Amino acid sequence: MKAGLEYALTKLHQGENKVAEHLQVMLARHPSDHEVHHVAIDLLRWSRENVRQLADAAAGYDVQLSAEAGQPSAEEALARAATVEEVTPLTLLDDVRTLYLLAAETSLDWEMLAQHAQAAREADLLQLSKKRHPQTQRQMKWANTMLKVRSPQTLASMD
Amino acid sequence: MDRTRIEDPWGRRTPFARGHMWPERVDEYFTDGVRAEDVQEWVPAASILDSNGDAMDIAVMDGRMVGVRGRATDRVNRGRLDIKSLHGWESGSSRDRLTTPMVREGGELVPTDWDTAMGRVVERCRRELESKGPRAISFYTSGQLFAEEYYTLTTIARAGIGTDHLDGNTRLCTATAGEALKETFGSDGQPASYADIDHADVIALFGHNVAETQPVLWMRILDRLAGEDPPRLLVVDPRRTVVAEHATVHLAPRPGTNLALLNALLHEVIERDHVDHAFVEEHTVGYGTLADEVADCTPEWAAQVCGLEATDIVAAAELVGGAERLLATVLQGVYQSHQATATAVQVNNLVLLRGMLARPGCGVLQMNGQPTAENTRECGADGDLPAFRNWQNDEHIRQLAEIWNVDMMQVPHHSPPTHVMEMFHHMQEGTITFLWISATNPAVSLPELARIRSILSDENLFVVVQDIFPTETTALADVVLPAAGWGEKTGTFTNTDRTVHLTERAVDPPGQARPDLDIFLDFAARMELTDRDGGPLVTWHDPESAFEAWKRCSAGRPCDYSGMSYDLLRERGGIQWPCTEERPDGTERLYEDGGFWAAPALCETYGRDLVTGASVQPTDYKALNPHGKAVLKGATYLPPHEEPDDEYPMYLTTGRTIYHFHTRTKTGRAPELNDAAPRVWVELSETDATEIGVAEGDRVQVSTPRGAMRGEVRLGDCRPGVAFVPFHYGYWDTDHPTGPPSEADGRAANETTVTDWDPVSKQPMFKLGVARIEKVTS
Ligand code: SF4
Numbered sequence: 001m002k003a004g005l006e007y008a009l010t011k012l013h014q015g016e017n018k019v020a021e022h023l024q025v026m027l028a029r030h031p032s033d034h035e036v037h038h039v040a041i042d043l044l045r046w047s048r049e050n051v052r053q054l055a056d057a058a059a060g061y062d063v064q065l066s067a068e069a070g071q072p073s074a075e076e077a078l079a080r081a082a083t084v085e086e087v088t089p090l091t092l093l094d095d096v097r098t099l100y101l102l103a104a105e106t107s108l109d110w111e112m113l114a115q116h117a118q119a120a121r122e123a124d125l126l127q128l129s130k131k132r133h134p135q136t137q138r139q140m141k142w143a144n145t146m147l148k149v150r151s152p153q154t155l156a157s158m159d
Numbered sequence: 160m161d162r163t164r165i166e167d168p169w170g171r172r173t174p175f176a177r178g179h180m181w182p183e184r185v186d187e188y189f190t191d192g193v194r195a196e197d198v199q200e201w202v203p204a205a206s207i208l209d210s211n212g213d214a215m216d217i218a219v220m221d222g223r224m225v226g227v228r229g230r231a232t233d234r235v236n237r238g239r240l241d242i243k244s245l246h247g248w249e250s251g252s253s254r255d256r257l258t259t260p261m262v263r264e265g266g267e268l269v270p271t272d273w274d275t276a277m278g279r280v281v282e283r284c285r286r287e288l289e290s291k292g293p294r295a296i297s298f299y300t301s302g303q304l305f306a307e308e309y310y311t312l313t314t315i316a317r318a319g320i321g322t323d324h325l326d327g328n329t330r331l332c333t334a335t336a337g338e339a340l341k342e343t344f345g346s347d348g349q350p351a352s353y354a355d356i357d358h359a360d361v362i363a364l365f366g367h368n369v370a371e372t373q374p375v376l377w378m379r380i381l382d383r384l385a386g387e388d389p390p391r392l393l394v395v396d397p398r399r400t401v402v403a404e405h406a407t408v409h410l411a412p413r414p415g416t417n418l419a420l421l422n423a424l425l426h427e428v429i430e431r432d433h434v435d436h437a438f439v440e441e442h443t444v445g446y447g448t449l450a451d452e453v454a455d456c457t458p459e460w461a462a463q464v465c466g467l468e469a470t471d472i473v474a475a476a477e478l479v480g481g482a483e484r485l486l487a488t489v490l491q492g493v494y495q496s497h498q499a500t501a502t503a504v505q506v507n508n509l510v511l512l513r514g515m516l517a518r519p520g521c522g523v524l525q526m527n528g529q530p531t532a533e534n535t536r537e538c539g540a541d542g543d544l545p546a547f548r549n550w551q552n553d554e555h556i557r558q559l560a561e562i563w564n565v566d567m568m569q570v571p572h573h574s575p576p577t578h579v580m581e582m583f584h585h586m587q588e589g590t591i592t593f594l595w596i597s598a599t600n601p602a603v604s605l606p607e608l609a610r611i612r613s614i615l616s617d618e619n620l621f622v623v624v625q626d627i628f629p630t631e632t633t634a635l636a637d638v639v640l641p642a643a644g645w646g647e648k649t650g651t652f653t654n655t656d657r658t659v660h661l662t663e664r665a666v667d668p669p670g671q672a673r674p675d676l677d678i679f680l681d682f683a684a685r686m687e688l689t690d691r692d693g694g695p696l697v698t699w700h701d702p703e704s705a706f707e708a709w710k711r712c713s714a715g716r717p718c719d720y721s722g723m724s725y726d727l728l729r730e731r732g733g734i735q736w737p738c739t740e741e742r743p744d745g746t747e748r749l750y751e752d753g754g755f756w757a758a759p760a761l762c763e764t765y766g767r768d769l770v771t772g773a774s775v776q777p778t779d780y781k782a783l784n785p786h787g788k789a790v791l792k793g794a795t796y797l798p799p800h801e802e803p804d805d806e807y808p809m810y811l812t813t814g815r816t817i818y819h820f821h822t823r824t825k826t827g828r829a830p831e832l833n834d835a836a837p838r839v840w841v842e843l844s845e846t847d848a849t850e851i852g853v854a855e856g857d858r859v860q861v862s863t864p865r866g867a868m869r870g871e872v873r874l875g876d877c878r879p880g881v882a883f884v885p886f887h888y889g890y891w892d893t894d895h896p897t898g899p900p901s902e903a904d905g906r907a908a909n910e911t912t913v914t915d916w917d918p919v920s921k922q923p924m925f926k927l928g929v930a931r932i933e934k935v936t937s
Contacts, residue, residue: 034914141773148574157295157590
């Protein structure tokens with residue numbers, strides 16, 4: 001049981017970290033796209049909180065996960081943001097798609113953890129998943145809405 | 160009416176007891192030398208200088224307006240007028256009205272005729288349409304036109320051009336009110352009525368400086384306070400306003416923390432079991448989730464977050480918890496701050512938990528700022544679909560396509576509408592290249608003005624501006640169209656409590672100026688916009704026929720006008736919608752029969768996530784609320800995106816004064832009003848003034864990460880740590896009429912405000928920024 005639990009927690013922890021990283025890159029890459037920028041600050045807070053609470057919970061099962069690991073520093077995020085040569089409206093669509101996919105993977109990992117917790121009668125983990133999984137789902141929904149809102153304008157104005 | 164009203168803006172008291180009729184008091188004002196008995200004609204109208212919709216008559220002599228008088232029989236004001244209504248109309252005859260169309264030639268705006276000006280507009284619009292498609296075209300309108308004008312503009316934009324880039328300046332003003340009502344009740348529509356002031360025993364005002372924003376409504380409250388069995392007031396405002404001075408409990412929370420406070424109030428109502436369980440059970444969904452959400456939001460927790468005393472929060476909770484008839488009101492202190500919609504929704508929740516709905520003295524008034532904002536919303540000129548139809552509901556789109564006789568595909572409905580800040584983003588990206596602005600002044604009223612000016616000045620953007628005066632925005636236009644003002648054209652509009660008034664043409668517009676409706680109709684004709692059978696898309700030709708068209712569109716929806724007519728409005732004065740064959744007298748309170756417009760097939764929206772603004776999917780909504788009850792939707796408090804630090808140690812909040820409306824284009828041209836508040840000021844608490852080392856009258860510079868402005872210090876009753884600047888002042892009456900002479904020398908509050916908005920309503924956050932304040936010696 002322990003190995004399964006460790007697997008599920010670690011995988012989820014990795015997923016949340018990836019979402020956090022990507023949000024940070026988005027923040028650095030689209031500073032003047034205000035619709036994105038300000039919401040991304042709140043979404044990032046959720047991911048960080050998820051990482052922290054996961055690390056806390058894992059500690060109770062002797063699984064060591066960093067409460068902060070994997071998040072790039074502000075400079076690193078800027079550097080990664082700069083890997084795209086020119087930030088165009090299309091860049092944002094790409095970034096929103098990536099966010100959706102990363103959050104979707106993470107959402108599946110939350111499912112996996114919740115299923116396991118239920119079967120193994122780990123009430124605390126089940127509770128954690130009930131409380132924190134919705135934030136991941138809301139990240140997906142936001143990405144989905146942004147894609148719907150932005151793609152007509154972006155695609156219609158491509159030469 | 161004498162000049163003392165400037166000093167005593169609310170005038171003489173006419174006290175009345177709870178449950179009684181508000182006595183009449185007729186206010187009037189005439190230009191020097193004119194007496195009431197000289198007046199040749201009285202023309203019915205209603206005031207468009209705040210959202211109250213005060214009924215009045217315009218006095219006419221020899222083809223000129225010479226005075227105004229409040230209408231004693233009208234339900235809204237019972238004869239009273241506020242000082243803006245008494246004096247503001249004088250600006251109509253000011254010498255610098257726009258009287259001829261203008262076009263830009265070699266960088267300069269030069270006078271021309273209508274044919275030339277409209278020819279350019281149409282040619283450019285066609286060119287953009289052909290080369291880039293409808294998404295290159297955008298319209299930005301107002302909260303001060305009439306229903307007939309908005310409906311015509313919406314028809315042109317949506318069904319004619321086929322763009323969803325259409326918004327009103329109501330985005331700055333009333334977007335959160337509409338959104339909060341939709342989130343809770345499934346559809347927009349003000350539940351309560353002004354008459355509820357007469358019956359309430361507790362009135363809770365959230366971020367609502369009613370004394371300055373709706374002076375006549377404040378007179379009604381003052382008259383109750385002076386009468387028998389007066390109401391008690393709960394006031395939430397970071398400043399000790401005139402309203403706060405009359406409060407039983409006044410809370411001045413730290414800016415940006417409204418939601419934490421509301422969550423604590425809900426927590427206490429639940430904790431002390433002031434919940435009307437039968438009502439909640441029968442009429443709402445979501446109680447369990449809401450209770451969970453606020454379970455940890457104790458008064459002690461909120462006291463920390465908001466910078467208040469826990470005991471004061473408890474006192475506030477007891478006041479609303481013990482009320483027999485609770486009326487809650489909300490305005491900009493909530494709408495233009497952090498987590499705006501989430502907070503406004505909690506006020507709805509408060510009223511619902513207490514079962515205070517649809518009875519005399521009970522309910523919620525999500526106020527509007529602007530006089531005709533309700534019409535911007537219901538006619539769809541804010542981008543929403545007309546008559547509160549749902550963009551995610553194909554049946555609603557089909558109805559609209561049928562009304563307009565166009566193909567369903569012609570009506571854009573693939574995503575929520577483009578709000579104005581997003582439109583400016585697309586202009587900055589270069590994907591919107593045509594912008595038509597009507598009756599608003601974004602070069603002073605939008606946030607972060609340096610950015611707005613640079614976008615509007617971009618050569619690739621073609622800007623049409625239709626207005627009655629030269630403004631900071633007309634200065635940046637490619638074509639300027641002179642419009643008729645209030646009293647020079649006919650139309651209807653609807654105030655905050657759903658009261659519809661007809662306001663008629665009393666005099667002719669100056670020069671070549673034309674009613675806004677005529678300008679839109681002319682555009683539709685020149686563009687040869689057609690329906691699916693090749694006939695003209697816009698089938699009406701004057702205000703009354705436009706009203707009839709709008710009635711047909713509204714029929715069967717919450718804002719049903721089908722029982723009204725111009726004749727009925729002339730005969731009866733103000734009537735509240737819905738007004739139908741079955742309800743010919745209109746409707747004082749919504750939801751009296753317990754039914755909401757929230758069923759999945761009827762509702763205007765399936766809602767949004769209160770933190771991210773993501774749209775809720777139809778299937779999720781159907782699962783949540785199959786029977787169309789009111790939705791109790793909770794939200795978690797989040798810290799604001801910007802907080803004071805060493806560099807910017809103060810909070811900065813912007814707001815209004817009773818003497819001015821908007822960017823002062825009208826009130827700044829009325830001598831009495833201008834003299835009462837001629838210059839911008841910076842209001843500080845004594846503590847902060849001492850700390851900064853300034854005294855009353857000193858000149859200070861307010862700097863933020865966005866820009867700077869300067870003004871004179873006024874010592875006031877702000878919460879320490881908070882500075883206040885009125886947002887009305889721009890540049891048109893300075894030596895630099897188009898903008899600040901230098902970056903440091905601005906005087907518009909919006910030089911400093913942040914480009915950030917509520918993710919749900921998209922209303923900009925004018926009430927929450929950080930600033931550094933320094934004495935200016937030069
Ligand atoms: S001042 Fe602002 S809030 Fe008030 S009516 Fe105008 S737009 Fe609305």
